[in-house]
Amino acid sequence: MNMLPLRDTDGPQRYRAAYIIHLRDIWNDITESSTGGDQTSTAAIGLVSVQESQVYGIPLPDLLTLPDKDASRDPVLKMEMGYMLLPESWGKGYCTEAVAGVLESYKKATNFWQPYKGVYLNLIVGEDNLASCKVAEKAGFQHLGLHEWPGEPVFLAGAWRDCRVLVFGIYLARPKAIEI
Ligand SMILES: CC(C)(COP(=O)(O)OP(=O)(O)OC[C@H]1O[C@@H](n2cnc3c(N)ncnc32)[C@H](O)[C@@H]1OP(=O)(O)O)[C@@H](O)C(=O)NCCC(=O)NCCS
Numbered sequence: 001m002n003m004l005p006l007r008d009t010d011g012p013q014r015y016r017a018a019y020i021i022h023l024r025d026i027w028n029d030i031t032e033s034s035t036g037g038d039q040t041s042t043a044a045i046g047l048v049s050v051q052e053s054q055v056y057g058i059p060l061p062d063l064l065t066l067p068d069k070d071a072s073r074d075p076v077l078k079m080e081m082g083y084m085l086l087p088e089s090w091g092k093g094y095c096t097e098a099v100a101g102v103l104e105s106y107k108k109a110t111n112f113w114q115p116y117k118g119v120y121l122n123l124i125v126g127e128d129n130l131a132s133c134k135v136a137e138k139a140g141f142q143h144l145g146l147h148e149w150p151g152e153p154v155f156l157a158g159a160w161r162d163c164r165v166l167v168f169g170i171y172l173a174r175p176k177a178i179e180i
Contacts, residue, residue, distance in 0.1 A: 014055055015077060015113060017106075021046040021085065021098045045094065046085035048102045050121070053078040058124055064144045064167040066120040074175040077116035081123045083135070084157070090131070099139045106172050119172040124165045126156050133166065141168035 021044070028041035051057065053065070057080035062068075071078050081102075085095055106112075106119070113119050123141055125132045137143070144167045153160040 014052055015079060016051040016056065017049070017112065019048040019050075019098070019102050020044050021048065021094065023089065023094070045089040046083065046098065048081065048083045048098055050079050050081050050102070050106065053080045053122060056080065057122065058147075058165075060122065060147060060167060064147055065122050065169060071120065074117050076118040076120050076175060077113050078120050078122070079172075081121050083132075095131075095135045096138050099135055103139060103170075103172060110173070113173070117173075117175040121170050121172050123168040123170075124156075125168065126161050127164050127166050129157055129166075132157070136168045139170070141170045143167075144169050 022042035023045045025041040025043070028039070031037075032039050032041075053060075057078075066076060066078055068078075070076070081099075083095055083099060121141075123136050124147075125136060127146065133143075146164060147167050148164045151163050153162055155161075156165070
């Protein structure tokens with residue numbers, strides 16, 4: 001995976017990262033090594049994004065996220081994750097593997113989220129998106145509930161949908177002051 005930290009240059013610091021998911025061509029690797037070459041071949045098949053909730057995310061009620069008053073006390077950076085793969089790559093376990101990899105690397109990337117003492121991540125999923133729910137649960141996200149709001153349908157995961165989404169949450173890094 002390549003990590004592309006994107007930071008706005010003007011105004012207050014904002015937190016965003018995009019992880020491009022690459023599929024490695026192992027047959028090419030085998031051929032290359034047998035001929036003494038060292039060219040690895042990959043194809044980009046998807047994206048995992050992580051971005052600051054307050055700036056880029058969907059506003060959520062306190063029951064479905066870490067409440068702002070708790071986040072500002074420690075302080076904890078609140079972020080929202082999204083992911084998508086090209087359709088020909090669906091159903092092969094790639095997203096599950098990619099999200100697990102992002103969570104692991106993100107926990108270690110303490111330079112990225114300093115000066116915060118912790119990171120809390122929300123994930124918003126269309127209520128009929130079973131594949132995405134499974135990815136979330138296998139990655140360790142907690143299912144927090146259904147969020148519904150009045151208004152026109154929203155464009156989510158390739159289609160216009162009613163304003164009803166499932167909300168998941170997880171601590172990527174937890175300040176020592178917060179009890180588990
Ligand atoms: C959601 C998405 C990212 C899942 O990626 P993926 O690589 O296909 O997911 P995985 O192969 O890791 O599968 C995860 C689980 O979902 C299941 N699954 C996959 N496609 C499914 C489908 N259409 N219906 C039900 N379950 C499905 C898999 O069997 C697997 O479960 P298992 O481990 O119990 O077998 C992908 O379908 C996608 O990009 N969809 C369009 C964009 C989108 O919906 N993004 C999510 C927005 S929150």
